[in-house]
Amino acid sequence: MEVDIDGPSGPLQLAVAVLVGLAIFGWGAYSYTTQTSALNSATQVEATITSTSVETFNQRRGTDYGPQATFEYTYEGENYTSSNVYPGELPREFDSENAARDQLDGYEPGDTVTAYVPPNSPGNAYLMHESSNKPFLVMGFGVLFVLGAAYSALRD
Template sequence: MKISGPSGRLGIALTLVIGLASIGFGAYSYTTQSAALDSATTVEGTITSTSIEESSGRGASYTPRATFDYTYRGETYTSSKVYPGTLSKDFDTERAASAELEGYEPGTTVTVYVPTDSPGAGYLEPESTNKPFILVGVGALFVVGAGRLVLTG
């Protein structure tokens, strides 16, 4: 079975740009996630609401959201990040996403992790996600694909 991809200079350039953009955003996401985990200090906050966001693509995925208020160095902030970084951790089922919100009922006092270099990006769970690595891997596949097109085309 032959898989045909983009042909011509424009197609190759587009494939390369998509690959490089994916690698760049994956690296950026990894860096922001790591910085948020490494530089965090803790403060108390209060949960104001919770929700589950559903997104559909190749299949439905569910992202837990908990909105909370907290004060850091005299400034009050509101965040809805359960996990650090630019890419949220998501789940295959609504039930699994809901389980992540157990203990985060509105009015509950919680520990908020506050990145000292970005205090408005507080989060609740000091866990990383592998999404940045997936983006880098997909981007690398696009770059390799573009390279093969150049060599064979």
């Protein structure tokens, strides 16, 4: 059984495909870098939870859910408000509302909790000091895009 894959065929289409793949890879690398920087340099501060909720993401493959928590904190004499549960640019998504809500256990409005403040971005504090593999998935998708374009170029 032969698989026929039609990819970009002209030079312009190939160039666009490579650029899109590199941009996707770059976004994943940037997300990984910001996440790693936030995790490695964070300073702990006390924060007060002001609200929690679960955000809904409607996508082609179904509905995903993300935990949301808004909190206030003071860092180096300045007051801030943040809504980042996790470090980095990419949101964490869960298959069920209950799974997303479980991430918010221990974070009720009025609670005093520990927040983590990246010194180079004090307005982007977060609550859970843990990394995600999502940036690697984004980078991998970008690499697949570039490899698909390279395959199409070599095939022609």
